[in-house]
Amino acid sequence: MDTKEIKFECRDCQVYYGDKHAIKDVSVDIEDKTVTAFIGPSGCGKSTFLRCLNRMNDTIDAARVMGGFLLDGEDIYDRRVDPVQLRAKVGMVFQRPNPFPKSIYDNVAYGPKIHGLAKNKAELDEIVERSLRRGAIWDEVKDRLDSPGTGLSGGQQQRLCIARAVATEPEVLLMDEPCSALDPIATAQVEELIDELRANYSVVIVTHSMQQAARVSQKTAFFHLGNLVEFGETGEIFTNPKDPRTESYITGRIG
Amino acid sequence: MPVLWIVLAVLGLGLIGYFVGRSRALGSAGGDIRQLHSLPSYYGWNAFMFTVVPSLIVLALWLLFAPTLIENRIAATLPQATLEQSGSTSLLMSEVRRAADALDLAVQQGTMDDAFSRNLRAEFTDVTGRLKATGSIITQDVTQPVLRAAQQYRVMSSTSNLIMSVLVVVLAVVGLIYALLRTNRDFRARNTVEIGIKSILILASSIAILTTLGIVLSMLFETANFFDQYPWQSFFFGTKWAPDFRGNSALGMLPLLWGTLYISTVALLVAVPIGLFAAIYLSEYAGPRLRAVAKPMIEILAGIPTIVYGLFALITVGPFLRDAIASPLGLGNNTNSVMTAGLVMGVMLIPFVSSLSDDIINAVPQSMRDGSFGLGATQSETIRQVVLPAALPGVVGAILLAASRAIGETMIVVMGAGAAAAQMDQGLGAIINPFQAMTTVTVKIVSQLTGDTDFASPETLVAFALGLTLFVITLGLNVLALIIVRKYREQYE
Known part of the structure; x- marks a missing residue:
């Protein structure tokens, strides 16, 4: 596999929740146009680390983040960086589908409206349609864009949330266990979608399912107790892990 | 037997039922709780219920209906002439009842013996004087027909009382026995x-x-x-409120309704933005420690009696508004004004809006906020476009609750805006000038009902029409709130 441009460069990252040292000395390089999976047992810090990448931890008072997070060579925790702007560049999809109590159209148009991406209604319509197509949900909702987003099924809601996230044209898409609340069919749809998104974005996905990590990702990082144990090509990690802890986890002996 | 004793007796039987039922159930299972369908105390409560409930229901119904039945039968025996003389049956019957009570009292105090009280005749004895001597209130001379009716009344009430006591206690005993007979280990x-x-x-x-x-x-x-x-057209569409107890009043509701709506609107214009913004600050921006202090402090406002707000309006806000705004601008020289009452009432309503809205905004799931922040929205964008729409049904409910309070408020209006109805016939200026004294429906209801008034004149009865109108308006507001809440609730998890 050829090496791609590095999108996110993380160096010696530490996160504290109050007194708890949640992330210890994590260094990881996330490539552009690649799906990177974070795996590990519950409470190992993978979600916490993911939330560092778009500064969502800022909204939690007790969290302190240290270390270097370089997005295209620029430190996102620098004083000059506006977290609000950053989050437009680094989109996020959450564990549970969380459509806003608005129409499907307004859900997708929310980000573009806030950031002024559309000059007029026609352009906004176009962005909404394009995003819904990218979210692989356009055909299901094109006739009822005015109905509430909360009325969709769980899988549709999650794809709507993905469409909502891509509508702001992010460069990186963070996904925090996007399929944990979905049934196998909806999961398959979302996974297919992730694979398509790889063409345009750098995708980082946190997952509990090792099969899912193996299916959708090219790179995999294994976290354990706040440490990054192993990081490398997905095939390599699953077939030939170097660290005994990784091996124990993927064979089901810990976690 | 006095009612209290009957109730105590029934409860005592119930208590016996509880313990006996419990032990019977245990006995039927040979002391092993696991053999029983239910826990022992359930058998006890079952027996208690069967003993107490039917008998107390009969007691309540008897107390409710027996007096009316007795009175009807007595009234039927009264001679026609006496009825005509007193003018109304109910007046005559209350006289009979008073006489009967006085006889009771006389017997109790020992000034008459029982047989004497029964055979007493008004023609021969000074009954009125003797009954008055017991301390009872006898307004008219007790005539022979009234006295006879009173004596009959006494006899019938005591019979009725006796039957009731026996019936109730027997019913309790029957219920107790029935429940105990059914108590065995399989009974549910x-x-x-x-x-x-x-x-x-x-x-x-x-x-x-x-x-x-x-x-x-x-x-x-x-x-x-x-x-x-009074013609309903003149009430609902009349623009003049000028009651006159000598008759010939103008009782148009519109000036009062206008006053109510005007003052309430001013109050809501004060309370809704301030209350809502305070709620948003407290729930979204303030830290937990500030919140823990500030929220109860705001709620103190809700605990201040409205009369104190009224004083504040009367001696502080009213004169201030007059000197600072109304007089310089030539809008009037009243300390009593719509503005005074509206502002002070608005302050009173702030906690209603803020406290409820705060709870509702807090109930909006954090995932909504995360979703919005994750798309690069700022905090105020998130609040305006995601949190408030999600909380809208509740916020509307809070506002309408405040509106109902505003419409029903009386004390602040009397002291802040006065008790003079809007003068709608003096031109638009007099109607919309917010520094004009004005009053509301509730104030007029009070003033029409207080004082020495004839309860059958339209000047008094208008209070009920006003009250009903007000009730319909607040009911309409509540229905509106329900509709709004239903319409938007589905959109939110």
């Missing part, structure tokens, strides 16, 4: 108790509903009386 006492608890809950909710119904009915009755004496 737990399910019976469940039904009993459900009935209590149903009873509680129906009492609340029936009370509302009763209030409406009583008002409806008097309102109908009013419209018999």
Whole structure:
């Protein structure tokens, strides 16, 4: 596999929740146009680390983040960086589908409206349609864009949330266990979608399912107790892990 | 037997039922709880219920209906001439009742013996004087027909009382025996108790509903009386409010309704933005420690009696508004004004809006906020476009609750805006000038009902028509709130 441009460069990252040292000395390089999976047992810090990448931890008072997070060579925790702007560049999809109590159209148009991406209604319509197509949900909702987003099924809601996230044209898409609340069919749809998104974005996905990590990702990082144990090509990690802890986890002996 | 003793006796029987039922159940299972269908205490409660409930229901019904029945029968025996003389049956019957009570008292105090009180005749003895001597209130001379009726009344009430006591106690005993006979290890006492608890809950909710119904009915009755004496067109569409107890009043509702709506609107214009913004700050921006202090402090406002707000309006806000705004601008020289009452009432309503809205905004799931922040929205964008729409049904409910309070408020209006109805015939300026004294429906209801007034004149009865109108308006507001809440609720998890 050829090496791609590095999108996110993380160096010696530490996160504290109050007194708890949640992330210890994590260094990881996330490539552009690649799906990177974070795996590990519950409470190992993978979600916490993911939330560092778009500064969502800022909204939690007790969290302190240290270390270097370089997005295209620029430190996102620098004083000059506006977290609000950053989050437009680094989109996020959450564990549970969380459509806003608005129409499907307004859900997708929310980000573009806030950031002024559309000059007029026609352009906004176009962005909404394009995003819904990218979210692989356009055909299901094109006739009822005015109905509430909360009325969709769980899988549709999650794809709507993905469409909502891509509508702001992010460069990186963070996904925090996007399929944990979905049934196998909806999961398959979302996974297919992730694979398509790889063409345009750098995708980082946190997952509990090792099969899912193996299916959708090219790179995999294994976290354990706040440490990054192993990081490398997905095939390599699953077939030939170097660290005994990784091996124990993927064979089901810990976690 | 006095009612209290009957109730105590029944409860005592119930208590016996509880313990006997419990031990019988245990006995039928040979002392092993696991053999029983239900826990022993359920058998006890079952016996208690069967003893107490039917007998107390009969007692309540008897107390409710027996006096009316007795009075009707007595009234039928009274000679026609006496009835005509006193003018109304109910007046005469209350006289009879007073005489009967006085006789009771006389016997109790020992000034008459029982046989004497029964054979007493008004022609021969100074009955009126002797009854007055007991300390009873006897307004008229007790005539022979009234005295006879009173004596009959005493006899019938005591018979009725006796029958009631016996019936109630017998019923309790029968219920007790029935429940105990059914108590064995297979009897499903737990399910019976469940039904009993459900009935209590149903009873509680129906009492609340029936009370509302009763209030409406009583008002409806008097309102109908009013419209018999005063044309409804002039009431609903009249623009002049000038009651005159010598008759010939103008009782147009519009000036009062306008005053109510105007003052309430000013109050809401003050309370809604301030309350809502305070709620948003407290729930979204303030830290937990500030919140823990600030929220109760705001709620203190809700605990201040409205009369104190009224004083504040009367001696502080009113003169200040007059000197600072109204006089310099030539808008009037009143300390009493719509503005004064509206502002002070608005302050009173702030906690209603803020406290409820704060709870509702807090109930919006954090995932909504995360979703919005994750798309690069700022905090205020998130609040405006995601949190408030999600909280809208509740916020509307809070505002309408405040509106109902504003419409029903009386004290602040009297002291802040005065008691003079809007002068609608003096041009638009007099109607919309917010520094004009004005008054509301509630204030006029009070002023029409207080004082020495004839309860059958339209000037008094208008209060009921006003009250009913007000009730319909607040009911309409509540229905509106329900519709809004229903319409938006589905959109939110």
